[in-house]
Amino acid sequence: MQRYKAIVEYDGTGLAGWQAQKSPAMPTVQEFIEEAIFKFCQETVRVQCSGRTDAGVHARGQVIHFDLEAERELYKIQHGINYHLENKPTALLNIEKVHAEFNARFDAKKRYYRYHIINRQAPLVLEKNRAWCIHKELDIPAMREAAGFLVGQHDFSSFRAAECQANSPIKTLDKISISQEGDTVYIDVEGLSFLHNMVRNIVGTLKLVGEGKWQPADVKKALEAKDRCAAGPTAPACGLYFMKVDY
Amino acid sequence: MQRYKAIVEYDGTGLAGWQAQKSPAMPTVQEFIEEAIFKFCQETVRVQCSGRTDAGVHARGQVIHFDLEAERELYKIQHGINYHLENKPTALLNIEKVHAEFNARFDAKKRYYRYHIINRQAPLVLEKNRAWCIHKELDIPAMREAAGFLVGQHDFSSFRAAECQANSPIKTLDKISISQEGDTVYIDVEGLSFLHNMVRNIVGTLKLVGEGKWQPADVKKALEAKDRCAAGPTAPACGLYFMKVDY
Secondary structure (H helix, E strand, C coil): CEEEEEEEEECCCCCCCCCCCCCCCCCCHHHHHHHHHHHHHCCCCCCEECCCCCCCCEEEEEEEEEEECCCCCHHHHHHHHHHHHCCCCEEEEEEEEECCCCCCCCCCCEEEEEEEEEECCCCCCCCCCCCEEECCCCCHHHHHHHHHCCCEEEECHHHCCCCCCCCCCEEEEEEEEEEEECCEEEEEEEECCCCCCHHHHHHHHHHHHHCCCCCHHHHHHHHHHCCHHHCCCCCCHHHEEEEEEEC | CEEEEEEEEECCCCCCCCCCCCCCCCCCHHHHHHHHHHHHHCCCCCCEECCCCCCCCEEEEEEEEEEECCCCCHHHHHHHHHHHHCCCCEEEEEEEEECCCCCCCCCCCEEEEEEEEEECCCCCCCCCCCCEEECCCCCHHHHHHHHHCCCEEEECHHHCCCCCCCCCCEEEEEEEEEEEECCEEEEEEEECCCCCCHHHHHHHHHHHHHCCCCCHHHHHHHHHHCCHHHCCCCCCHHHEEEEEEEC
């Protein structure tokens, strides 16, 4: 038995997210990969991921682990699984052998998410389902000032989905940076782990600041309220990308 | 009567390209825009573009002109046409009034195209239909050296599609630059005008150099042969973007 670690890219559009569902209305990334592995080598495996993503969220660097009985060269495993992923919006970018105790979820040291905004009047075309289109011109310096209040260890209850299963609302946000390239705005977030919808709730709140509806200091007040109702709405899933995991 | 100039973005996937077809098997961008204008103001117009693009080619900055009888504010025209473009993969990014003699095609001083390559083993997911996936690692310095032979005024018959309608095969390529960001390679090309498929034929030829099948000097020989058979194959349409026009 050999444990493998793989990096996965997926387009979350039209999917129910990462996790296999009991009554599947929409497909999931986990199902795609487990089915492709079975087609490739007739082994029924359970694939573990570094962090589950919600319906519509994309990944450029989700990390998974799984065990296979059969011995094969790494590139044959990668190509074989990708072949059986066929036209599914999922691919393994890389695969490597890891020790039997490696765990994609529990061994993670840092996770990186990127949120894409396109700030323009016209509806999205080439970035449809790939970004959040915001029409009002965003005040980026104000958003940066507001984001500063969120960095560090805090009780993030104001940015936590009702269905969040984490034991504690206390998380440490290592870094938020906001960058601009033309009419595209990227919000990059780093931390060991996040509450359910935390990144999207932060983005939805920073948008209020960017549009001038909130002052930067209002984000500090929202954080201190420890109440989901005190922060802004949840940003759309289609703008969020799970970028990378450090181990 | 007022003439308008507009900048257009479109996703060429599944389209027959820019130009309205006599017997339409697939829709075209020109039809989308002319239909949306009619729905918006009940005027039947013929929209002229700066440069026709082929089936599957995208645009971030195609330029068009058209005339309208009705007087309206610019943002109402832009929003109105975009509203009627609905779920068509096309949007007007900008619109402005121009003098009655402005011509999107004949007044162009320079056109900019960008070709996207993704250089990796795994099939494309998030960039599916948006780039050319090349598996073999490309030698970018060799591609740059080869591209240097194409800059300037030349007879580009070796890079000209059989169905090209240009009067002369002599064109001036002002600039080619090749840049890399991670596994993405951009080939940026600038010139007043191009032969049919010229950019895609150049990219398909540079790929042979990048893969080590050709030496850079072989591109010079291909150019001098003035024979389409002497150059490389046509790169796929899905990697090509019409970026901008200078007037």
